[in-house]
Amino acid sequence: MSSYLFTNGRVLDPRGEGPRDGMEVLVEGAVIREVSDRPIRSDVATRIDLGGRVLMPGLIDAHVHVVAAMANLAANALQPSSLAAFRAAEVMRGMLMRGFTTVRDLAGADRGLADAQALGLITGSRLIICGKALSQTGGHSDGRARSDDRAPLESRVGVMGRLVDGVDAVRRAAREELRAGADFIKVMANGGVASPTDPIHMLQFSRDELRAAVEEAENSGTYVAAHLYTDEAIRRAVECGVVSLEHCNLIRPETARLAAERGCYAVPTLITYEKLASEGARWGLGPDSVAKIETVRRGGMESLAIMREAGLEMAYGSDLLGEMHCYQSEEFALRARVLPGIEVLRSATTFAAKVCGLEGRAGVIEPGADADLLVVEDNPLKDWSVLENQGARMPVIMQAGRFVKMQLS
Ligand SMILES: [Zn+2]
Numbered sequence: 001m002s003s004y005l006f007t008n009g010r011v012l013d014p015r016g017e018g019p020r021d022g023m024e025v026l027v028e029g030a031v032i033r034e035v036s037d038r039p040i041r042s043d044v045a046t047r048i049d050l051g052g053r054v055l056m057p058g059l060i061d062a063h064v065h066v067v068a069a070m071a072n073l074a075a076n077a078l079q080p081s082s083l084a085a086f087r088a089a090e091v092m093r094g095m096l097m098r099g100f101t102t103v104r105d106l107a108g109a110d111r112g113l114a115d116a117q118a119l120g121l122i123t124g125s126r127l128i129i130c131g132k133a134l135s136q137t138g139g140h141s142d143g144r145a146r147s148d149d150r151a152p153l154e155s156r157v158g159v160m161g162r163l164v165d166g167v168d169a170v171r172r173a174a175r176e177e178l179r180a181g182a183d184f185i186k187v188m189a190n191g192g193v194a195s196p197t198d199p200i201h202m203l204q205f206s207r208d209e210l211r212a213a214v215e216e217a218e219n220s221g222t223y224v225a226a227h228l229y230t231d232e233a234i235r236r237a238v239e240c241g242v243v244s245l246e247h248c249n250l251i252r253p254e255t256a257r258l259a260a261e262r263g264c265y266a267v268p269t270l271i272t273y274e275k276l277a278s279e280g281a282r283w284g285l286g287p288d289s290v291a292k293i294e295t296v297r298r299g300g301m302e303s304l305a306i307m308r309e310a311g312l313e314m315a316y317g318s319d320l321l322g323e324m325h326c327y328q329s330e331e332f333a334l335r336a337r338v339l340p341g342i343e344v345l346r347s348a349t350t351f352a353a354k355v356c357g358l359e360g361r362a363g364v365i366e367p368g369a370d371a372d373l374l375v376v377e378d379n380p381l382k383d384w385s386v387l388e389n390q391g392a393r394m395p396v397i398m399q400a401g402r403f404v405k406m407q408l409s
Pocket residue numbers: 063064065106319
């Protein structure tokens with residue numbers, strides 16, 4: 001069993017307020033064995049001198065799409081499944097090399113990709129998955145143009161959602177995704193940007209359909225996450241029992257308070273609207289979609305303040321597509337314009353771990369937790385750029401006790 005002792009650094013546990021000097025961390029096998037403010041004795045561990053750098057937990061992104069290797073989702077869906085899987089593996093590798101040791105996929109990734117990572121067949125972020133997202137006909141997963149009356153593609157790896165209509169069909173689809181290994185269920189409950197025929201204000205699925213998805217998820221001991229922008233759509237989803245509220249750009253205070261009371265949380269994804277606005281068209285986003293970006297982008301920053309004020313907890317999400325995945329770490333600085341830095345860090349560590357069902361196992365530096373660790377050149381709370389630029393200032397990335405990057409001598 002490999003064993004490593006990290007010394008002479010500053011340890012940033014997000015449960016505290018900032019990095020602490022003089023701490024040592026012992027890793028044995030895949031887990032953190034000991035954390036101490038006194039020298040740790042070990043005869044077998046390899047010592048790693050951090051030279052004053054910051055040791056922190058691996059990051060967690062709670063809203064990604066690893067199968068969206070191309071922003072042109074229609075082309076992405078048409079790829080052979082084998083090619084889409086290899087491309088997804090490449091996207092997962094990119095995320096890991098930015099320091100995201102775990103990601104929650106919100107449409108498309110299947111048990112095969114998650115298992116391939118867990119078995120060590122591919123190097124990438126650990127995956128928490130929902131399988132295919134459920135969408136109504138004409139909803140956010142219906143990528144067909146108005147004049148296209150062909151049957152939708154469903155089973156290929158590059159396809160992110162499946163179309164289901166009616167309570168029984170929703171139940172069946174939820175059961176099929178759970179049977180195939182989904183960790184939770186995703187529904188499209190509001191209009192979206194990347195889909196061609198649904199305006200942002202559109203409510204998607206009936207209340208009965210949403211309740212059916214929630215009941216099926218709860219029967220399996222899990223929850224529903226929903227794609228949502230408008231205040232009306234968010235309120236309806238909360239009333240129907242949805243727990244994980246994705247995006248929430250246009251939420252109002254009263255709904256945010258209701259959501260907080262009901263134990264829901266939000267996953268804002270602001271960076272994707274910034275990048276869709278500046279680069280989307282270049283990467284093949286259609287004109288119908290480009291026209292919808294501004295509606296949701298404008299509300300984004302204000303929504304952060306509203307949710308914080310209401311006590312609605314937020315997890316880190318990026319939601320980037322295709323060629324724009326490289327901006328995954330820029331959500332930190334964007335949020336820190338409005339929110340306290342330590343809360344932004346917690347959204348991508350301790351709180352995101354809770355959302356992923358990994359509380360105490362990921363996002364913390366404590367004995368018994370998975371050894372998912374990063375070394376960065378400086379305190380990210382003072383300079384978010386240490387997390388940016390594809391890990392350029394992140395000399396060490398450890399996942400489950402294994403170095404996937406090690407540039408300290
Ligand atoms: Zn998304």
